[in-house]
Amino acid sequence: MREAAEPTERERDPEAVSKFVEGFAAQLVEAGMQRMPARVFAALLSSDSGALTSAELGARLQVSPAAVSGAVRYLAQQHMVSREREPGSRRERYRVHSDQWYEALTNREAVLKRWESALREGVTSLGEDTPAGRRMAETLAFFEFVDGEIVAMMERWRVHREERFGRR
Amino acid sequence: MREAAEPTERERDPEAVSKFVEGFAAQLVEAGMQRMPARVFAALLSSDSGALTSAELGARLQVSPAAVSGAVRYLAQQHMVSREREPGSRRERYRVHSDQWYEALTNREAVLKRWESALREGVTSLGEDTPAGRRMAETLAFFEFVDGEIVAMMERWRVHREERFGRR
DNA sequence: CGCTACTTTCACATATTTGTGAAGTTAAGA
DNA sequence: TCTTAACTTCACAAATATGTGAAAGTAGCG
Numbered sequence: 001m002r003e004a005a006e007p008t009e010r011e012r013d014p015e016a017v018s019k020f021v022e023g024f025a026a027q028l029v030e031a032g033m034q035r036m037p038a039r040v041f042a043a044l045l046s047s048d049s050g051a052l053t054s055a056e057l058g059a060r061l062q063v064s065p066a067a068v069s070g071a072v073r074y075l076a077q078q079h080m081v082s083r084e085r086e087p088g089s090r091r092e093r094y095r096v097h098s099d100q101w102y103e104a105l106t107n108r109e110a111v112l113k114r115w116e117s118a119l120r121e122g123v124t125s126l127g128e129d130t131p132a133g134r135r136m137a138e139t140l141a142f143f144e145f146v147d148g149e150i151v152a153m154m155e156r157w158r159v160h161r162e163e164r165f166g167r168r
Numbered sequence: 169m170r171e172a173a174e175p176t177e178r179e180r181d182p183e184a185v186s187k188f189v190e191g192f193a194a195q196l197v198e199a200g201m202q203r204m205p206a207r208v209f210a211a212l213l214s215s216d217s218g219a220l221t222s223a224e225l226g227a228r229l230q231v232s233p234a235a236v237s238g239a240v241r242y243l244a245q246q247h248m249v250s251r252e253r254e255p256g257s258r259r260e261r262y263r264v265h266s267d268q269w270y271e272a273l274t275n276r277e278a279v280l281k282r283w284e285s286a287l288r289e290g291v292t293s294l295g296e297d298t299p300a301g302r303r304m305a306e307t308l309a310f311f312e313f314v315d316g317e318i319v320a321m322m323e324r325w326r327v328h329r330e331e332r333f334g335r336r
Numbered sequence: 337c338g339c340t341a342c343t344t345t346c347a348c349a350t351a352t353t354t355g356t357g358a359a360g361t362t363a364a365g366a
Numbered sequence: 367t368c369t370t371a372a373c374t375t376c377a378c379a380a381a382t383a384t385g386t387g388a389a390a391g392t393a394g395c396g
Contacts, residue, residue, distance in 0.1 A: 013293075020290040027286050031279050032200025035354075045307070046290060048299040054373065067355055069374055090364055090372050098303045101310055111199050118195050122188040122214060125181075131216040135266045138333055139213070142269055145328055149321045157313055165306055204384075222343070235385055237344055258342050258394055337396100344391070353382070360375070366368085 017046050018060075036063070036071040041080055044096040051084065051095035079103035102154060109150060116143050185214050186228070204231070204239040209248055212264040219252065219263035247271035270322060277318060284311050 021042040028038035039061050044052055052060075054068045061068075072094050075081040080103065081094045119140040126133045189210040196206035207229050212220055220228075222236045229236075240262050243249040248271065249262045287308040294301045 016293040020286070020293055024283075024286045024290060027279075027282050030282075045304060046294060046300050050299070050303060064356055065373070066357080066375080070355085073374090088364080090362085090370095092373070096303075098306045101307060111195075114195050114198075115192075118188075118192045122192060125184040125188055126214060131218070132214050135218060135264075136213060138266045138329070139269060141329070141332065142325065145325055146321070149324070153314070153317045153321070156317070157310065160313055161306070161309070164309060202384085232386055233343070234345080234387080238385085241344090256394080258340095258392080260343075339394100339396085341394085342392085344389105346389080347387100349384105349386085351382100351384075354380085356377105356379085358376090360373105362371105362373080364369100364371085366370105 020046050034074065036067050037074045040068065040071040041075055041096065044081060044094060051093040053091045053093050057094070078107055105150065105154070109147060112143050112147060116140055119143070188214050202242065204235050205242045208236065208239040209243055209264065212249060212262060219261040221259045221261050225262070246275055273318065277315065280311050280315060284308055287311070
């Protein structure tokens with residue numbers, strides 16, 4: 001079972017693809033994402049099929065299987081890619097859905113929740129009648145507000161998207 | 169001009185304060201922020217005055233002036249603290265506003281903008297008629313949508329906040 | 337104009353992160 | 367059941383990031 005046996009993807013200018021991958025990954029890194037997960041994610045995003053095997057990723061990004069494995073584990077935890085076992089092969093494919101960003105955003109919400117609970121503790125332990133307590137209470141209220149807004153926003157997005165791109 | 173000459177803040181249980189500071193900072197770190205900026209920000213948030221000098225920060229966090237300087241520079245760039253020169257002293261105070269989070273969010277918007285332009289390049293260079301191009305175009309549309317929503321959301325927050333906390 | 341209180345910059349030692357090769361594990365197919 | 371392709375784990379070397387002390391810069395105040 002050779003690599004070349006899978007022309008899953010008619011090749012475009014690999015130069016251009018690579019340039020996009022590295023550029024986009026750099027932006028993600030700057031926003032706080034680790035380098036390798038960022039590169040893997042960008043590579044998937046730029047692939048026509050939206051799904052690549054470990055070997056394909058390794059080849060495109062010039063990294064070892066170990067590096068791919070680590071990156072993919074991270075991305076899967078963050079719900080940014082899903083894994084699929086190809087039936088009848090021991091290969092695994094890693095896929096981005098175009099709506100994967102919702103999952104990623106949802107995950108950000110988990111971060112917000114943790115901030116909120118830390119703030120709640122802070123308000124309690126510093127006292128809600130102190131200036132610091134009041135500031136933290138307001139901050140907390142802000143996050144709670146944002147939580148709710150995000151849910152509503154995603155609903156509006158689904159509608160907007162259907163109008164613009166049609167139902168999937 | 170001694171340190172002790174400024175009882176800006178009636179002291180609460182320093183134990184509890186420190187526990188909050190380290191806990192909240194840890195959450196911020198986990199979300200991608202560097203350790204020292206996170207600790208400084210948490211310390212400011214938990215102070216009654218909402219503003220501390222470099223020396224006070226150094227003392228509370230047990231770090232050198234150099235570390236405070238670096239952290240504060242970063243936070244100011246991110247618009248998460250503002251600097252104020254105390255008139256009649258060469259001390260500087262670093263302040264959090266309770267609405268500082270808006271600024272921070274606004275800054276996140278700058279990140280989104282950069283993602284958008286990277287995606288736009290990707291769509292162009294990979295071709296908008298390819299599957300990958302279409303996926304990226306949809307992703308781009310999502311971010312553009314989010315941009316607009318955030319602006320609207322912040323307006324709603326201002327209203328909500330005024331109802332709940334009164335005008336500042 | 338100094339003097340000196342405060343802040344910033346810089347070189348460096350230390351800690352942390354990152355990616356690799358190689359060994360280990362799993363499961364498809366004979 | 368055995369073989370072996372494919373993925374994962376692990377110990378380690380290299381690259382990065384982090385915080386410090388010390389030196390250099392700034393700006394109030396006499």
